Amino acid sequence: MxxxxxxxxxxxxxxxxxxxxxxxxxxxxxxxxxxxxxxxxxxxxxxxxxxxxxxxxxxxxxxxxxxxxxxxxxxxxxxxxxxxxxxxxxxxxxxxxxxxxxxxxxxxxxxxxxxxxxxxxxxxxxxxxxxxxxxxxxLRMDKYADETGIPIGLYVNGDNQSPVYLDSKFLIGPEAAHLNVTGVSGLATKTSIIEFLLSSTFQHYKGEGGVAAVLFNVKGSDLLFLDQAAENLSPEELKMYEKLQMEAKPFEKVHYYAPYKADKVNLNTLRTHEDLVHNVSALSWGLKEVIDHVQVVLNKDDVDAKADAFLSFMSEKVIDNDKIDSFYCMHKKIENFNDLDEWFQRIFAESSGEDGNNSEGKSQWRGHAIATIRKVYNRIMNINTRCKGLITNDSVSHDLPWGNFEDRTVYVVDVANVIPLAQDLVFTRVVEKLREQLESKSLGVDKVLVFVDELNKYASNDSGNSYLKQTLLEISERGRYLGLILFSAQQFKSQVHKRIVGNCGTSIYGRMDMDELANQGYSVMPSTIKAELTVLEKGKLLIRHPHFNQYIFVRFPRPAIMTSQDGMNKFKSAPERNFEDAMILNFKRLDKNLRATDIKDAIIGVEPDEIIRAFNETERKGKEKPLEFFKKALRKKPPRQSFTDTHSKSPVIVEDIDDWLNN
Ligand SMILES: Nc1ncnc2c1ncn2[C@@H]1O[C@H](COP(=O)(O)OP(=O)(O)OP(=O)(O)O)[C@@H](O)[C@H]1O
Ligand SMILES: [Mg+2]
Known part of the structure; x- marks a missing residue:
């Protein structure tokens, strides 16, 4: 030398x-x-x-x-x-x-x-x-590494291993934002680099106002063990962590959310091992939560101008409106799907002359075509059947902790096993709610990193224009002003909507196929780099970041988180439980020290619907002492009538409805 x-x-x-x-x-x-x-x-x-x-x-x-x-x-x-x-x-x-x-x-x-x-x-x-x-x-890192640097991996040349940092101002704003990872399945380590980068962001981000992450789990058990430590990191990998000034540790604050299965007692997730359920909560939405996003749930072709007008009328004048206007067939506040069903029935009864007041003939009701109303009715009421487990008939919803998001906390929404329609609804509502609360600065943190895997499925470059694609476009174009940052991954970047990937400040490439690299989008990449990408080993990635004038290869250690295979072996997911066992597990989610026998004693002889109702109330309001709260919440005599009977605020009106229903 x-x-x-x-x-x-x-x-x-x-x-x-x-x-x-x-x-x-x-x-x-x-x-x-x-x-x-x-x-x-x-x-x-x-x-x-x-x-x-x-x-x-x-x-x-x-x-x-x-x-x-x-x-x-x-x-x-x-x-x-x-x-x-x-x-x-x-x-x-x-x-x-x-x-x-x-x-x-x-x-x-x-x-x-x-x-x-x-x-x-x-x-x-x-x-x-x-x-x-x-x-x-x-790499111009001397200007920001100490202040706003987020380690992404090591530049390796022979024995030399030099840390490479992304600039948080360009990764999570405000200068630029968003990150996209692409590469073939299983070898590109896409999910792993996202987990690693989230951990490194949580450990190194120095900005004020707090940062949280919302991850949508769309594949099996991919993101279900974020709070469990990896068991077999090698000494070399630990050294890499040291060089990057990172602790090799799993996430400390993680909350899981999953809808129920159709039976409304088993949660629809693979994280059902008794030792892991303490931070799993139910995700269940009622009419209020769904109606703002009803366009997502309806087929695009269904929402013609007439249906749209009727939907607007419903949201404005009817749903959750304190002004109970009998001109519009309202007899009480319309708070849930049951109330809404009754309201529609009244309209149909009135328009068919059953109420003896056949004022407008049979084809119109208050200026809306009965055919349109029927169509909207059929579609909305169908939601319950199609998205069983996510949608609830009653007025009690279980949701993410809106307004109380915490710094350095991961919120995982598990939608891996629900139908695409329910996935769309969950994505759209969660993202829109995040946007709304970030805009009004009422979320609890100033920045949220949203991870969406399989982006080519949810925001493909085909001509289809789904509500969800629109939402993702919106985040990638305007999210950074609000602090809403999109981390996304997919196998084929060429299949993702151009404006979404185009707005990503940082791009990461893992191992890729020549076929994919032959696409126009990669034409600016030097051919030698492309050749290298086709044989890239696991853990080595190509990075494009605004501060770096060229593409840079880096290596990163495996995330210090239990892999999904290890997790599934160690914490075997329980097969679908019968009602009693599922309820025991649900109670253990609230308090793991509760004894199965005490839970059994509390639910014995009670109608399943009443148990579910009282448990839902307990999960919402009585988590401190769940079993005691539950026992108090149980109605002495299981109600014979429908939900609306028991929840109506006005007993006079209840009688009215009963009469009407029984006639
Ligand atoms: N830094 C690393 N070094 C070596 N191996 C790694 C590294 N990170 C992850 N792996 C291994 O690579 C495999 C695939 O990782 P990962 O699940 O992140 O890939 P993926 O690109 O998300 O795949 P898919 O498209 O199927 O979701 C895993 O078995 C993981 O243990
Ligand atoms: Mg993956």
Whole structure:
């Protein structure tokens, strides 16, 4: 290793870097301000992706570059000369007396020049391998690493491992935002890098106002063990954590949310092991929660202008309106699906003349066509059947802790096992609610990272225009002003809506197929980088970030979180439980110390519907002492009538409805 003494640059410090080559420029292959050429010896540890530093011969300028191409050649003019000199025998070629000189010749793209002005072609000088400091400077990380740096992995060259940081101002705003990861299934480590980056963000983000994450689990048990420690991180991986100044630990604050299955007692998630249910909560929405997003639930073709007008009328005048207007067939406040059902029945009765007041004929009701009303009725009432388990008939909903989000907390919404329609509804409502509360600064934290996997499924580039795609577009275009940041992943970026990926400040690529790389979107990527991507090993990724002038390869350690396979082996998911066992588990979610026998005693002889109702009330209001609360919440005599009978505020009106229903 040669020690160089820098005269003009870095006057105060003597830098020690390994010299590996020398810049060359010919008329045919000149250097420019963007790229330069250099040769190295055969044994130099330089390859595609290596970061190098050039100090020009005048020692006036430092140039940092990243190798994008390499060739090797000898002084041989044509292959025939070699053939003749070795008399057609390959072995003679091996033992030839004079070995032909061979060089490696590399092209590097400029990452940074010091000083930056004037912008000039790279001058001739020696080439050195970058060390930590040079890596910091070349990627402009010296300006932000200590303040707003979020470690993403290590730049590795031989023994040298230098931390690479993303700038939180460009990852989660306000300068730029959003992140997208792409690559083939199983090898690209997409989910793993998201988990790693979330952990590194939680450990390193210094901004005020707090940051939380909302992750949608759309694949099996992918994100279900975020609070469990990885069991087998290697010493090398632990060293990587150390170098990145990170603790190798799982997430400390994680909350899981899942809808019920159709039976309304078993939660629809694979996180059902008794030891893990303490932080799993039910997600269940009633009319109020659903009606604002009813367009999601209705088929796009259904919502013509007439249906839209009727829906607007419903949300404005009818649902949850304190003004009970009998002109509109309202006899009480319409709070839940049961109330709504009754309201529709009244309209149909009135319009068919059953109420003896056939004022408007049979085809119209208050200016709306009966056919339209029937259509809306059928679709809305169908939600309950189609999204069983997520939608509840009563007025009690279980939801994310709106207004009380906590700093460095992960909220996982498990929608892996629900039908696409319910997934759409959950995505849309959660994201819109986040947006609403971030806008009014009432969420509890200032920034939320939302992770959506399988983006090509939810926001594909086809012509279809779903409500969810619209929502995702909205986040990617306007989310950063609000602090709503989209982290997304998919196998094929080319299949995702252009404006969504185009708005991502940071892009990550794992192993990819040539087919995918042949798409137009990758045309700016150097062909050598593409070739490298097709053989990329697990844990190595290509990063594009606003501060980095070029694509950079980094390595990251496996997340310090139990993998989904290990998790499923260790915490076997219970098969679907019968009613009694499912209720025992539900109570244990609220208090793991409750005894099964006490729970059984409390529910014995009570109607299942009443148990579910009282339990829902307990989960909402009585988590402190669940069993005691539950017992008090149980109605002495199970109600014979429907939910509406028991929850109506006005007994007079209840009687009315009863009469009406029984007639
Ligand atoms: N840093 C790493 N180094 C080596 N192996 C890793 C690393 N991170 C993850 N892996 C391994 O790679 C495998 C795939 O990881 P991961 O589930 O993140 O991939 P994925 O791209 O999300 O796949 P899919 O598209 O199927 O969801 C896992 O078995 C995991 O243990
Ligand atoms: Mg994945």
């Amino acid at each position: 040669e020690v160089i003494k820098d005269k003009d640059i870095n006057k105060s410090q003597e830098i020690q870097l390994e010299i590996v080559g020398r810049v060359v420029a010919t008329e045919k292959n000149p250097n420019t301000a963007q790229s330069f050429n250099f040769w190295t010896n055969l044994d130099s540890p330089v390859g595609i992706g290596t970061i190098v530093k050039v100090i020009d011969d005048e020692a006036k300028r430092e140039i940092y570059g990243i190798v994008t191409e390499g060739i090797s050649y000898t002084d041989l003019a044509a292959p025939i000369h070699d053939y003749i000199s070795s008399e057609g025998d390959p072995n003679l070629g091996l033992t030839a007396q004079t070995k032909r000189p061979e060089i490696r010749y590399y092209t590097a793209s400029v990452l940074k020049m010091v000083p930056e002005e004037p912008i000039q072609p790279v001058s001739i000088g020696n080439v050195y391998l970058a060390d930590d400091e040079a890596v910091r400077k070349s």
